[in-house]
Amino acid sequence: MPAPESLIAPQPPTATRPLVEHFKEGLAAPICLTWELTYACNLACVHCLSSSGRRDPRELSTEECYGVIDELQRLQVFYVNIGGGEPMLRRDFFEILGYAESHDVGVKFSTNGTYIDATAARRLAAMDYLDIQVSIDGASPDVNDVVRGEGSHAAAIAAMGHLRDAGFGPFKVSIVATRHNIDQLDEFKALADSFGAQLRITRLRPSGRGVDSWDDLHPTQDQQRQLYRWLLGRPDVLTGDSFFHLSALGESLPGLNLCGAGRVVCLIDPVGDVYACPFVIHDEFLAGNVRDEGGFTRVWRESDLFTSLREPDNPGACASCGSYDACQGGCMASKFFVGLDVTDPDPECVHGAADEKLAALAAAAGAGTPSPLPRPAADHSRPGAGEPVPVVLRR
Amino acid sequence: MDLATPYRLDPQVSLRPEEFGALAYHFGNRKLSFLKHPDLLRVLEQLDTEPTLEAALEAAGIERTRWVSFLKALETLESSEMIRART
Numbered sequence: 001m002p003a004p005e006s007l008i009a010p011q012p013p014t015a016t017r018p019l020v021e022h023f024k025e026g027l028a029a030p031i032c033l034t035w036e037l038t039y040a041c042n043l044a045c046v047h048c049l050s051s052s053g054r055r056d057p058r059e060l061s062t063e064e065c066y067g068v069i070d071e072l073q074r075l076q077v078f079y080v081n082i083g084g085g086e087p088m089l090r091r092d093f094f095e096i097l098g099y100a101e102s103h104d105v106g107v108k109f110s111t112n113g114t115y116i117d118a119t120a121a122r123r124l125a126a127m128d129y130l131d132i133q134v135s136i137d138g139a140s141p142d143v144n145d146v147v148r149g150e151g152s153h154a155a156a157i158a159a160m161g162h163l164r165d166a167g168f169g170p171f172k173v174s175i176v177a178t179r180h181n182i183d184q185l186d187e188f189k190a191l192a193d194s195f196g197a198q199l200r201i202t203r204l205r206p207s208g209r210g211v212d213s214w215d216d217l218h219p220t221q222d223q224q225r226q227l228y229r230w231l232l233g234r235p236d237v238l239t240g241d242s243f244f245h246l247s248a249l250g251e252s253l254p255g256l257n258l259c260g261a262g263r264v265v266c267l268i269d270p271v272g273d274v275y276a277c278p279f280v281i282h283d284e285f286l287a288g289n290v291r292d293e294g295g296f297t298r299v300w301r302e303s304d305l306f307t308s309l310r311e312p313d314n315p316g317a318c319a320s321c322g323s324y325d326a327c328q329g330g331c332m333a334s335k336f337f338v339g340l341d342v343t344d345p346d347p348e349c350v351h352g353a354a355d356e357k358l359a360a361l362a363a364a365a366g367a368g369t370p371s372p373l374p375r376p377a378a379d380h381s382r383p384g385a386g387e388p389v390p391v392v393l394r395r
Numbered sequence: 396m397d398l399a400t401p402y403r404l405d406p407q408v409s410l411r412p413e414e415f416g417a418l419a420y421h422f423g424n425r426k427l428s429f430l431k432h433p434d435l436l437r438v439l440e441q442l443d444t445e446p447t448l449e450a451a452l453e454a455a456g457i458e459r460t461r462w463v464s465f466l467k468a469l470e471t472l473e474s475s476e477m478i479r480a481r482t
Contacts, residue, residue: 017415019415019429019431022413022414022415027413028411028412028413028414029411031418031427076409076411076418078409078411078418078420078422078427079420079425104409104422106420106422106425128422129422129425131425
């Protein structure tokens with residue numbers, strides 16, 4: 001789950017119950033949430049979680065975005081992770097950032113960097129309570145551009161240079177771990193260090209267009225172990241607490257080892273739909289819309305979906321596994337989009353507990369048995385997407 | 396921590412009550428802290444107005460036998476700049 005990047009838990013007066021038990025039952029408001037501002041994107045990354053490309057005509061207006069921020073301020077949601085699409089494509093992007101800043105809602109936004117030129121970098125550096133993460137998926141253009149589009153590596157590196165030159169401070173370089181970039185972990189670290197940035201590595205999910213690229217991109221079992229060992233030795237590398245399924249390998253990775261979907265995190269999409277987490281844009285995980293009566297607050301506190309996600313876990317097929325306490329059965333979204341049940345083991349279970357069922361699903365698909373995988377609720381890919389598109393750098 | 400010293404919550408810190416205690420967020424250094432007991436929130440709420448740390452603990456109704464654990468928690472909060480001595 002995307003979790004606070006810098007988290008401390010003082011050990012005061014004995015807590016009556018472990019904190020995670022409270023988290024599982026849902027908090028009065030999210031700890032943080034992801035808010036995708038637009039489905040428009042100049043790139044067409046093959047693993048895009050939100051199948052972005054074209055703007056949706058129903059996207060929230062500027063005033064409606066301000067309304068969401070007002071609500072988040074009332075709920076004391078201290079910060080949001082803004083994404084998209086490419087959020088900087090919204091013409092009111094800086095206005096929305098400014099409104100959040102002046103209403104006690106801190107912002108971290110994800111960008112592919114294309115629109116961070118020297119001027120934009122200076123404007124961003126002048127804002128408070130703002131954090132930026134620039135996405136790349138390869139330390140070199142050849143590895144990166146196959147996934148994100150020709151020129152996208154150069155665009156991201158140029159943006160990092162502009163942020164450094166503008167004195168923005170320690171922004172984040174954000175990588176999704178794939179089969180093709182796991183061998184570049186040290187290079188990613190060196191790259192981030194060279195810009196005075198913090199490295200952030202998160203887990204690939206078979207969500208959005210990731211459904212189609214999953215088989216080619218997701219790390220092998222050996223690579224998962226390699227990544228786990230690498231992360232254990234580098235607690236300064238951020239992970240959004242997304243690799244909790246790897247905790248089944250032994251020592252737990254730092255952070256919250258649980259699925260926070262609908263409990264401590266959620267997603268607001270560009271049209272105001274509220275989903276359990278950023279990785280489950282699908283009707284099955286749609287809790288409501290911020291335009292509904294009662295707004296986001298009511299969706300968070302009263303929706304049937306979120307209420308059910310806060311019920312005690314059903315360990316399902318994992319009940320007899322000794323690692324369940326460590327990995328909590330893994331990621332709900334990853335299971336769902338590869339065709340597993342949410343009570344099945346994670347498709348990347350380090351013990352291979354899902355392999356048999358995955359093989360059966362693959363065999364059924366191969367035999368022509370109709371076993372359509374769940375598709376995202378809304379696909380905003382541009383026609384012909386499936387191939388990453390080239391980036392044209394702005395000077 | 397010195398019981399005779401007055402303390403205050405950093406003005407950039409916001410507190411959000413939760414059933415388990417509270418969330419404390421520092422907008423400046425972006426640190427989030429989980430206060431794992433509602434009584435700790437009550438102490439923090441007294442800091443700004445009470446003349447000393449001791450007075451804040453008393454005003455929050457914390458029994459003296461529990462002060463050691465509270466001081467430890469407050470020390471952690473001081474090291475992450477959530478609270479600081481008032482001058």
